[in-house]
Amino acid sequence: MSNIHKSQDIHTRRRMEVVVGLMALGLAMLLIRAVDLHVLQGDELKARASHQHFHQYNVAAPRGVILDRQGRILSKSIEVPSIGALVSEIPQKDLKSLAKALKMPLSKLQGKIKNRKGFRWLARQVSPTIAARVAALNIPGVRQESEWRRYHPLGPETGHILGFVGIDGHGLEGIERSMDQRLQGQAGARLVQRDARGHSLPGGVWLKKPHMGDALKLTIDSNIQSIAYAALTEGIHKQRAKGGSVVVMNPKNGDILAMASWPSFNPNNFIRYKPGQWRNRAITDIFEPGSTMKPFTIATAIDSKKWQVNSLVFCENGNFQVADYTIHDDHPEGWLDLTGIIAKSSNIGAAKVALNIGATQLGNHLSSLGFGKRTGIGLGGESPGMLTPPKKWGVVETANIAFGQGIATTPLQLAAAFSVLANHGVKLTPRIVLSDEINHGKQVFSLETSQAITQMLIAATSVNGTGQRAVPAGYHVAGKTGTAQKANNQGSYAKDKFTAVFAGFAPAEDPEIVIVVVIDEPQKSIYGGTVAAPVFRNIAATTLPYLGSLPEMQNSADWHVQQASAASDITPAAGITPRLFGLSLRQAFQQAEQQGYALRSHGSGWVTRQSPHPLTALSIGSDIEVWLHE
Amino acid sequence: MNTRFVYTALFLSISTLAATQVWLSHLRIETSQHASTLQQEITKQHEKIQVLGLEYASLSRPNRLRRLAHRELGMQAPRPIQVLRP
Numbered sequence: 084m085s086n087i088h089k090s091q092d093i094h095t096r097r098r099m100e101v102v103v104g105l106m107a108l109g110l111a112m113l114l115i116r117a118v119d120l121h122v123l124q125g126d127e128l129k130a131r132a133s134h135q136h137f138h139q140y141n142v143a144a145p146r147g148v149i150l151d152r153q154g155r156i157l158s159k160s161i162e163v164p165s166i167g168a169l170v171s172e173i174p175q176k177d178l179k180s181l182a183k184a185l186k187m188p189l190s191k192l193q194g195k196i197k198n199r200k201g202f203r204w205l206a207r208q209v210s211p212t213i214a215a216r217v218a219a220l221n222i223p224g225v226r227q228e229s230e231w232r233r234y235h236p237l238g239p240e241t242g243h244i245l246g247f248v249g250i251d252g253h254g255l256e257g258i259e260r261s262m263d264q265r266l267q268g269q270a271g272a273r274l275v276q277r278d279a280r281g282h283s284l285p286g287g288v289w290l291k292k293p294h295m296g297d298a299l300k301l302t303i304d305s306n307i308q309s310i311a312y313a314a315l316t317e318g319i320h321k322q323r324a325k326g327g328s329v330v331v332m333n334p335k336n337g338d339i340l341a342m343a344s345w346p347s348f349n350p351n352n353f354i355r356y357k358p359g360q361w362r363n364r365a366i367t368d369i370f371e372p373g374s375t376m377k378p379f380t381i382a383t384a385i386d387s388k389k390w391q392v393n394s395l396v397f398c399e400n401g402n403f404q405v406a407d408y409t410i411h412d413d414h415p416e417g418w419l420d421l422t423g424i425i426a427k428s429s430n431i432g433a434a435k436v437a438l439n440i441g442a443t444q445l446g447n448h449l450s451s452l453g454f455g456k457r458t459g460i461g462l463g464g465e466s467p468g469m470l471t472p473p474k475k476w477g478v479v480e481t482a483n484i485a486f487g488q489g490i491a492t493t494p495l496q497l498a499a500a501f502s503v504l505a506n507h508g509v510k511l512t513p514r515i516v517l518s519d520e521i522n523h524g525k526q527v528f529s530l531e532t533s534q535a536i537t538q539m540l541i542a543a544t545s546v547n548g549t550g551q552r553a554v555p556a557g558y559h560v561a562g563k564t565g566t567a568q569k570a571n572n573q574g575s576y577a578k579d580k581f582t583a584v585f586a587g588f589a590p591a592e593d594p595e596i597v598i599v600v601v602i603d604e605p606q607k608s609i610y611g612g613t614v615a616a617p618v619f620r621n622i623a624a625t626t627l628p629y630l631g632s633l634p635e636m637q638n639s640a641d642w643h644v645q646q647a648s649a650a651s652d653i654t655p656a657a658g659i660t661p662r663l664f665g666l667s668l669r670q671a672f673q674q675a676e677q678q679g680y681a682l683r684s685h686g687s688g689w690v691t692r693q694s695p696h697p698l699t700a701l702s703i704g705s706d707i708e709v710w711l712h713e
Numbered sequence: 714m715n716t717r718f719v720y721t722a723l724f725l726s727i728s729t730l731a732a733t734q735v736w737l738s739h740l741r742i743e744t745s746q747h748a749s750t751l752q753q754e755i756t757k758q759h760e761k762i763q764v765l766g767l768e769y770a771s772l773s774r775p776n777r778l779r780r781l782a783h784r785e786l787g788m789q790a791p792r793p794i795q796v797l798r799p
Contacts, residue, residue: 156770161763236770309775625790691787 138277144268145231147296151305158245160231164214165207170196172224184216208232239347240312243363247350256361261463268296300517302338310625311341318618319345322605328364328494332597334502337511337522366465369491370582373567376487377433378536381421383448384436386532393420396432403431405482410434425539426548430486437485446473451527452500460513468492498599501586505594508533537561541591553616555624557634562587564611580604583614589623595632598622662697663690671709679703686711
């Protein structure tokens, strides 16, 4: 009996020992696991928990604003909604209504999410109306995010200068591209708490605040830009030209006040335009400057001291043989002084002067003026132009380059070169970003030479000069016309394709602006004096008073005629456009007919606008166009 | 008697402090939400200012003003004969 009890006790004790052992083992395992979780994996698990409770996301910063020299906004970023979605969460039945709200074909929407997983943009940078419509649908998985979108309030007028920004916020053309690094903001990071479902809770902390990009102030004046763009557009439409460009520059400090190109494009909707229209022709397109090169040839000659202003050149009565090549003048001339060569635009005169001073001297001066080199304005895509080294010039090349053939320039380079003449012979680097730094120049021509050339250029725009249509009443203009044949693909000149140019500065006595007008392939006329000069006049006539340079009575030779015409009904002399402002259609017809002109009218009421302007030269039998308004 | 009073006072003090702490906690949450709402409102107004600035720049662009002055008021750019230095 006692043996049975004894064995039962042993059995019970063994079982208890096993249970205690198992419990001890369990506790030991728990302890090990606790040490493992807290000590060995503690940091990693803490990080995972934190990741589940907090969400960090990047916040894009807006690009810096671009302003004109008066502080007007030219380009600015604002936040706009974009629609995205977690593709797997969108119910198929909602796709139709979503496509309708997004104003997108259903097939396009289906294409965007087909075979996709995770987040996907459905429509970026949409209007607030579309965003509100999508939000109202409350479709699971579809969400709204904010993105920065760039706007250019002046649209096509500043399109070529500013360029545009891609959907990812990087500049793709123009200033937006060349100054991208400066304009780019610094993205920030924000930490928000999430609830059990993973939704973000309100509030949160900035880990790093986003910083807006630097503001950029340009030398452009939006008023002058608008004037230049309007004048260029009108000139191109009148001539049914293929394209054109205008550069307006302050010769005293190198500031570019306006730079317009045609065809234009709207940078707010750049994708609708052909890439060719994005091109800033004022810096990318090169052309043969033609006769606008002659002032620099003559200036080099005077600077060489071999030639005086009153030196005479025999212009061979229109034909001059250089090696196996014959140079022609449109208007055959005999003896001309240097002023006469500029005023009459004699190719032979310029060629003879150049051959006398030699290729090296002319080439070095043209190089110093900036031909054949980028101006350094800091805009992408700028062409260096074309100027072969003078050691490669033969006599034919030297003669041709003297009157602007065999050399190619951009409108900006030509404006910078004319600025040298307007700025007492000192060359300044053109600049488009406003800066307090003084633009140190380099003396290319002496003061006396630049003054002499200015007088010659005034003669070129006088009544007997080729550029008379460039002069607004009350001012003196120093400028030069140019007409150049365009090269074709066969390496020769196209017979029916021309570039008409006018380059000059005003007021000639104390230049405020240098203007270069280039019209590409004009159809109604080919001459710089009839195609580009009127565009110059229109820009100068409006810009100079705006800059505080008012017209003066003594600067206008026919001022008394103008004054009388404005004050009374005295009929102007034959060959002068009559003033028709304020007349009825019948009165305007009568007056035009009496003067021997045909009248083309638009609208009804009284004449509020006319073209050509009153008192400008107009040959008998020409058309006068009037616009009437009630 | 004295000990009971001390315990009662202690209990009441702890209860009051606890209640105050709960009230302050609620107040803090409310204030935080209010501050957050105000912050959102400020951001919204800033955005509005940005948009209005851009709208102003667009509406006052020289080309538009010139067109409106001509169409609505019959104005022309002054010709040199109208503005001059005698």
